Amino acid sequence: MQPSITSLKKEQYKGLLSDNNTVCTLELTVTTGFEEVACQECREKLEVEPSCHLGRIVFDIEIDKVPEALKLRSVENIYVIVLVEENFPFSSEREDCFEKMYKLAGTPDWKKGIKVWQLVFGVEDSDIFEGEEELEGSYCTPKPEIDLKKMKKEKCIIANLPQKNGNTVSTEKSTNTKKIISETQRVGKGPKFRVTCERVGSIHVFGSSEAARQFGGGINEKFGWPVDLKHHTLEVDLNIVENFVYVGLRLTMEPLFKRNVTQFGPTTLKSTICYNMVKLAKPQPGDIVIDPMCGGCSLPIEGALTHTQCFYLGGDIVEVATSRSRMNIDNLVEKEKSLSADTIRWDTTALPLRDQVADVIICDLPFGKRMGSKIDNRVLYFKSLVELARVTRLNTGRAVLLTYDKKSISKSLFRVSSLWKNFSTRNINIGGLIAGVYLLQRTGLFSDSKLTEELKLKGKKRKLSTDE
Ligand SMILES: C[S@@+](CC[C@H](N)C(=O)[O-])C[C@H]1O[C@@H](n2cnc3c(N)ncnc32)[C@H](O)[C@@H]1O
Incomplete structure (x- = not known):
């Protein structure tokens, strides 16, 4: 069995250094159990040296070779990694976590990630970062009544749910002490985007959708890129495994297993x-x-x-x-x-x-x-x-x-x-x-x-x- 993605050491990747403009780090998902087969394909076709993790492989690659990676046959989805935080300081306070995830939006290497995304999708806009501003707010309005409904609530979340106020769930405790960004979005130039959060762990006092809302709110506040859950062109993947956090921009709009076959049966294999x-x-x-x-x-x-x-x-x-x-x-x-x-x-x-x-x-x-x-x-x-x-x-x-x-x-x-x-x-x-x-x-x-x-x-x- 391969080690979890949390064993990834960011200092081993040139692509994660923002002063390196020619190399990026890719994360590719693969059916668990086939990781080394996929690694072998990457070695043969891209001449890269991948590291194998459970259901994922990661490697550095020259940015102009990224379109070649899209031709791989063994992998399902491909992301360019823009941030790795090996020890993210989650706390037992929901508001504190919201604030940290919101502010996290200011940390990824967006410039490099967007450069790779533009290359793959043939987007030529030069004004994507025109609206960049400092992150001013502390976090954006939590909506537990929407976000927590969508997910299975783990013990840790239940124990920390905000107090009910009449029939509605109140916003977080200290709304008056922190600057909370309201629901209104900044609408600037740049790609329509959405954040998807994949979260594994028992220490979190928030749900995945809540994490996605805060991180997405931070991105919108920082760049003015419009949030669009349905018709987005940029998908940002926020991955949280206990206190290991990493962010990738998705380079495959459709998973790569959708090919070849047009007539599907009840058991068509990917x-x-x-x-x-x-x-x-x-x-x-x-x-x-x-x-x-x-x-x-x-x-x-x-x-x-x-x-x-x-x-x-x-x-x-x-x-x-x-x-x-x-x-x-x-x-x-x-x-x-x-x-x-x-x-x-x-x-x-x-x-x-x-x-x-x-x-x-x-x-x-x-x-x-x-x-x-x-x-x-x-x-x-x-x-x-x-x-x-x-x-x-x-x-x-x-x-x-x-x-x-x-x-x-x-x-x-x-x-x-x-x-x-x-x-x-x-x-x-x-x-x-x-x-x-x-x-x-x-x-x-x-x-x-x-x-x-x-x-x-x-x-x-x-x-x-x-x-x-
Ligand atoms: C799991 S499915 C194969 C699915 C296939 N890999 C695909 O992607 O479409 C198994 C197939 O075995 C076939 N099958 C069952 N018994 C068989 C037999 N005695 N001789 C030939 N085919 C048989 C079934 O009709 C079924 O299409």
Whole structure:
């Protein structure tokens, strides 16, 4: 498991020095579990030296090379970091925290961040900082009645909620002693922006939306950039992990996994995950790569677009899936993308392929809740692994399999260990659910008579029960 982002040491990054005008520091998000695959892609394509953190990678890069980073295939979102505070002095007083977060808006290296943002989005305005002023207020009007409604209130927040006053929640305690900026915004030149706050920690007496409101209020007060939650062009990410605070400007308006596929199914895999799986399989020029249960063909398509010297074949038992695959492939071909990929309807437990034809198997297996059932999976996984062993090259053949149903795959892999060696397993986090990615190597044994007998017996039993 990778260390948390809080292990990042800001003095190690040239890009975080404001007197360095040519280098910036990027933060890239990646599916947890695939961090080193993403680091490897960055090393190969950008010649940078990334540091790996849980779900994130960070590196310095020449500013004029940043658009190249947008072409990476393994990562989901990219931010240019404009501030890192390793030990932010949060206190147990809400007003004090508001004031500190509001004032924090004066600290980031906005000039460098905006330069990178302009380069990526092709914004040429030269008057973005024209309205810059000193931050005058202490903090802006808190709106706990709006902000705290949106979130789960942790103990620490509940214990520090402002007093109720009649039916409404009052503003903070010392409104008369501090200068609070009212709701009216400064409206100056510059990008429409919004602040999004991601917060983890048990020490905070405020909510994420409250932090975003204060930090955003500070930015508006300082530069006059208009706040626009819906139609913003600049997204500022305020990240708070306990007392580690960092701020990034988002360089990807849409996450990078939204690509390739136009026809989505119930279990379409993110293209970024597809890329990471393909990369783990290390396809070599001339390899035949098969996805035996391909759904809409997202894995073969990502492979064909990135490791172009191989041939990819995706099959599925369901006709809607193969026609979805067909449309996804044709759509890319129409856009003049050359694609060595095809699709076919088949049953993975009885493939219409000759022995040892495949070099690589990549597959996102049906896993139960959304597709298949756990009992079916055990039978399907076992039968598929035996059949896939038949069509995969001895010794050099390999497979990368993904499933949430880790029990079924572990049991099946144990049973077929004479045919497949499971040499590495990693857990990945997909939307909060932990799936397993299994790397298998084909052994030198062509077939295992014990397994063939088991399959025959299963077939007979099934026939008997259907006859009955
Ligand atoms: C998790 S989905 C794959 C999703 C795919 N990776 C995508 O992004 O669209 C699993 C697929 O396995 C297929 N499947 C289930 N049993 C099969 C079998 N015996 N032979 C071939 N395909 C099968 C299902 O129809 C389903 O499309």
